[in-house]
Ligand SMILES: NC(=O)c1ccc[n+]([C@@H]2O[C@H](COP(=O)([O-])OP(=O)(O)OC[C@H]3O[C@@H](n4cnc5c(N)ncnc54)[C@H](O)[C@@H]3O)[C@@H](O)[C@H]2O)c1
């Protein structure tokens with residue numbers, strides 16, 4: 001069994017990805033020569049690689065108005081935010097998660113994909129990207145038109161009673177949460193929990209197995225918008241490195257895997273624009 005822990009140390013699928021139309025000699029607008037060279041090398045590798053995958057974190061959804069955890073305006077700047085997805089705390093007081101998630105999880109139906117989601121959907125549509133492994137629980141890759149999405153931290157689309165196993169859909173629970181109430185099982189009075197993986201809980205076995213298998217198969221993995229400190233998910237890109245593949249990390253803060261990266265890019269927006277335009 002693998003547990004979730006932290007280590008310190010509308011469809012857009014018709015959009016063409018830039019890789020197909022990218023002119024290798026084109027200068028990347030407003031970027032120094034060095035950046036242009038780096039981007040061109042990446043584009044060439046995407047074109048020649050056999051199996052390209054992507055690993056995403058909360059940073060890619062900040063363009064959709066969803067706060068990440070550890071970024072500059074991340075949720076972890078708020079006091080007590082670390083308790084929101086803590087299983088022990090949830091069992092002690094489920095109302096805390098529902099109150100804190102009212103304007104986070106239970107408004108996700110109103111959110112739209114951002115520039116990174118659209119770029120990745122375009123890459124998959126054009127045949128360059130095989131799969132997205134995401135830690136995100138916001139369903140925005142699917143909304144952008146990506147087909148092969150592996151959710152390693154679950155999703156709030158389903159909720160279950162922890163006592164009798166009864167199931168509810170996102171909409172049923174969202175209505176209750178928006179009334180500022182805490183949902184409770186109407187069959188047995190048990191606690192209802194979203195199928196999101198909380199800290200202290202095991203990850204969905206099938207998804208995590210598939211993610212590690214895909215990582216081992218990848219000759220290139222794009223690692224986008226993750227602090228790479230939540231385990232075991234953060235070890236997925238490392239599997240690519242161990243199997244002889246390359247990883248490219250795009251993040252505006254350093255990560256524990258930076259020394260393993262073939263290339264590092266600091267900014268998700270310009271990176272996605274270059275792969276998209
Ligand atoms: N959108 C969501 O679904 C969501 C939101 C918050 C938390 N979570 C959950 O919490 C865990 C948090 O781990 P994580 O690593 O995914 O998120 P994280 O918050 O720990 O890391 C996100 C990283 O993205 C970087 N970033 C943000 N905007 C950027 C930009 N424009 N350019 C470059 N970098 C940028 C941040 O600096 C940060 O290092 C995940 O496992 C996930 O399950 C999900």
Ligand SMILES: [Zn+2]
Nearest residue numbers: 161164185188
């Ligand atoms: Zn029940």
